Amino acid sequence: xxxxxxxxxxxxxxxxxxxxxxxxxxxxxxxxxxxxxxxxxxxxxxxxxxxxxxxxxxxxxxxxxxxxxxxxxxxxxxxxxxxxxxxxxxxxxxxxxxxxxxxxxxxxxxxxxxxxxxxxxxxxxxxxxxxxxxxxxxxxxxxxxxxxxxxxx
Numbered sequence: 001x002x003x004x005x006x007x008x009x010x011x012x013x014x015x016x017x018x019x020x021x022x023x024x025x026x027x028x029x030x031x032x033x034x035x036x037x038x039x040x041x042x043x044x045x046x047x048x049x050x051x052x053x054x055x056x057x058x059x060x061x062x063x064x065x066x067x068x069x070x071x072x073x074x075x076x077x078x079x080x081x082x083x084x085x086x087x088x089x090x091x092x093x094x095x096x097x098x099x100x101x102x103x104x105x106x107x108x109x110x111x112x113x114x115x116x117x118x119x120x121x122x123x124x125x126x127x128x129x130x131x132x133x134x135x136x137x138x139x140x141x142x143x144x145x146x147x148x149x150x151x152x153x
Contacts, residue, residue, distance in 0.1 A: 040075035079112030087113030
């Protein structure tokens with residue numbers, strides 16, 4: 001599993017998003033190349049304003065555009081954590097239209113909706129809630145199995 005930072009992705013600009021990969025900004029090429037190498041994608045995010053946070057949506061916009069999109073038909077899963085009570089349910093629902101547009105293969109169950117996250121992570125950021133840990137393990141295993149199944153077909 002490789003973690004990809006999106007902190008240096010510039011604001012999406014269709015004028016710079018030319019199918020010739022050499023024309024895209026360096027951080028965007030790095031993101032797209034990493035996604036292209038992956039058998040599946042896992043998005044882990046908080047929820048902002050009942051939806052996908054702008055920074056993450058911006059990165060998705062860069063990665064999802066064009067016939068050469070590394071997201072097309074990719075296996076995918078999403079999970080999130082929030083200090084609130086809803087556990088990122090709206091953010092995860094917002095992803096469904098992205099998955100549909102890109103003909104992705106989502107792992108929908110189990111849902112990882114870690115609510116009251118301030119009580120379920122320790123000071124170093126490690127998840128400590130046993131129920132959540134078990135669900136994360138099951139979600140990752142389901143994504144792995146879907147990726148393996150997808151490689152065979």
